[in-house]
Amino acid sequence: MRAAPNVAVMADSSIEAPWLSPSSRLWKMRCLEAATVGSLVALVAGAATGQKGAIPGLLSAAVALGITGLALWFLRRRFRSWSYQERDEDLVVRRGVAFRRLSVVPYGRMQIVDVTAGPVERLFKLSTIKLHTAAAASDARIPGLEPVEAARLREQLASLGETKAAGL
Amino acid sequence: MRAGRIVPVLLIALVVSAGSHGHADNSARVYDLIAVVVVGVAGVVHWLVTKWALDGVTLRIESGLLRRDARQLPVARIQAVDVVRPFLARMFGLAELRIRLAGSSAANGRLAYLSDPVATDLRARLLAVHHGVDPATPEPAHQAVAKVPTGRLIGSVLLSGGIVFIPLVIAVVVLVQVSSTAAVVVGSVFLTYGIGFVQDVWHRISTQYGFTVAEAPDGIHISRGLLGTVAETIPIHRVQAVRLVEPLFWRLFRWCRLEVDVAGAVGREAGGGRSATSTKALLPVGSPEVARRLIATVIPYPQPQLSRPPPSARLKAPLSFHFLEAGHNDVLATAVTGRVRRTTTWVPLVKAQSLRRIEGPLQRRFGLATVHLDAAGKRVRAEFRDRSLEQADSLMVELASLSRSARQEEQRSRNLPSPGVAWDRPATSPTGAVAGGTAPAGWYGDPGGRHDVRYWDGVHWTAHIRDQGVAGTDSC
Secondary structure, eight states: OOHHHHHHHHHHHHSOOOEEOOOHHHHHHHHHHHHHHHHHHHHHHHHHHHTTOHHHHHHHHHHHHHHHHHHHHHHHHHHHHOEEEEOSSEEEEEEOSSSEEEEEEEGGGOOEEEEEOOHHHHHTTOEEEEEEOSBTTOOEEEEEEOHHHHHHHHHHHHHHHHHHOOOO | OHHHHHHHHHHHHHHHHHHHHTTSOHHHHHHHHHHHHHHHHHHHHHHHHOEEEEETTEEEEEEOSSSOEEEEEEGGGEEEEEEEEOHHHHHTTEEEEEEEESSOGGGOEEEEEEEHHHHHHHHHHHHHHHTTSOTTSOOOOOEEEEEOOHHHHHHHHHHHHGGGHHHHHHHHHHHHHHOHHHHHHHHHHHHHHHHHHHHHHHHHHHHHTTOEEEEETTEEEEEEOSSSEEEEEEOGGGEEEEEEEEETTGGGGTOEEEEEEEEEEOOSSSGGGOOEEEEEEEEEEEOHHHHHHHHHHHSOSOOOOOBOOOTTHHHHSTTTTTTOEEEEOSSEEEEEEOSSEEEEEEEEGGGOOEEEEEEOHHHHHTTEEEEEEEOSBTTOEEEEEEEEHHHHHHHHHHHHHHHHHHHHHHHHHHHSOOSSSGGGOOOSOTHHHHTTTOOOSEEEEOTTSSSSEEEEOSSSEEEEEEETTEEEEOOO
């Protein structure tokens, strides 16, 4: 009778932790950012070249908008590439389209967990978590977390870092 | 003495201003004189009010006249005691003690200035108390490993930066024949770079002059300096990574440089939570044999078997492919990178901070990926560059689990009650080596077997013994 729960626990811990992704609001935020910058550039370009006639003005505005579209396509892929996984001993963060990066940061090595939210992020009620270790290069950053998830992750990381802390 | 540094400058300023003003302005001279006197008096007062005392387990340092600053430095937490002698202090036979503690760097102690013998004696006593032995125990003798000859130091510094000047000099010489205005332009560029270069050369030579490396039970001792001298200790367990650098022109002479990254402060409390690491030269220039010996001391692990990237990496990195090598075993990761500056990095897995896998667009075409094993510091890592995808994936799994078990192992051994730390490290008896007389001084297993350890002064067994960390005397 006693053996059964143990087996269940063992089976449970051997299951890989799920890969989680940033909130879909991050994509909306990126869209807004790209659209704002793109339309501003299109306006300026259109106004500048529009003095020589309507056709070159419209053309340059269209080019600017086309580039914005391309940027959006790239941003979409980049947004979808972000994911993270909380394993038993370390946090894994995956990101990047052209340069695909996979970072593994052991909980015992975390020195501080930064939670930041810029003005645009606050507008979308999102925040970014960044882990710092003694190595400047270890870049475990997760953007676009919803407040509940960010708080949970921060608490989780802080307590794990506390229990598994290792000295230099 | 801190003020002593300012006094000569002020005196020079005084002389200069007196010379330029002549007899015209006497009041300015009076103000200058007052400034000199104030600074001088402040220095003397600072020295007068600085007091220190070593009472058993703490070193107390009190300083400051208006703002009293009393520091209690627990001797048990001492990491290293450095003896620094700035130029002016050295002229007066004085020295400064810098006491580095485990933990935040803000708590480090500075004791300036003591007379030379007092400083050396205090250092020995601090270290003896730290290792739980009788304070009167002499500091174990160092075993000198290498001394950098001045000629080689100058040559290496010139070779690493001076090469750039050869084409410039040729350009000036050629242009003088052709056109004088062009020569002036190139010459002025030459002069601008030249001044910076001379400054750099001077800095490197004056700080690395007379570089001596020695091994001691508590770490690696380094003494260096031309005008001001520094004697410092690098505690071996603070070493995060070791790098062997072989620049292109140095390889002609089989020279290399050995650098270590040392954790300065661990600390959530220190420097905004970032741990301060510093890079130190363990050997500014030397032969590979000496470097290898130092590496064996600093990283006491077996060397891993190195392997090359797959042949497809030849297309991605045609120039550096022949140099790329990397490998790891249970405790250590080693990687070689670079064509012009060949760099070999050793990162003990216990010290690994994070693990990264990067796959660039070009690498993806050839089915390659790079794995970085980061250690504390800026750009400190063992780089498994251009590995096949399967190998990179298995490296990510292996290195993560190996460094985890290495960390757990270290924590387990740290929690065990252990008498003393590094002082006792050479646990083997030196008697076998007595015939040659080469065994370095230190604590070794008692040959009589009555006590845990007995102090060996390099020639004879002494009466100093220790049992489970408690010091005592018993003649052998």
